[in-house]
Amino acid sequence: MAKxxxxxxxxxxxxxxxxxxxxxxxxxxxxNRGDVHDPDLNRMSITVGEVTTSPDLRVATAYVLPLGGDNAEDALALLRRNRVELRRALTKNLTLKFSPELRFQIDETFDRMDDTRRLFAKDDVRRDIETGASEGEDAE
Incomplete structure (x- = not known):
């Protein structure tokens, strides 16, 4: 079978x-510096949580979220509209053989962390965790 x-x-x-x-x-x-010539984008404070790349490094997907999580779809639209200028600015700072195509996605990591915290805060879940911890101590 071919790899x-x-x-x-x-x-x-x-x-x-x-x-x-x-x-x-x-x-x-x-x-952060506002190097893009789009006043709407420069007014937003956007966090870049993670960037994943394709195996050939030709595509980079940036997971972004505006400060506070408000207007996430608007921020995504602005980033996508300015991706050529962002790519050009990025290329000036990188020494890669190819300048990667930029793609943007909403970073949902913070939402998942909040969901996990809420789950662990539930009484029945806390009780199960405490019961499991005490049983593990008895086994030693």
């Missing part, structure tokens, strides 16, 4: 992780 060069099933490579973090930092700086 699929685009997905090994093991997750991202060290190079993908390194390049993703480099893009995340540079993109954050570009947005």
């Amino acid at each position: 699929n060069k685009f997905h090994s099933g093991r997750g991202p490579s060290q190079r993908q992780l390194r390049v993703g973090e480099l893009i995340r930092r540079n993109l954050s700086e570009i947005l």
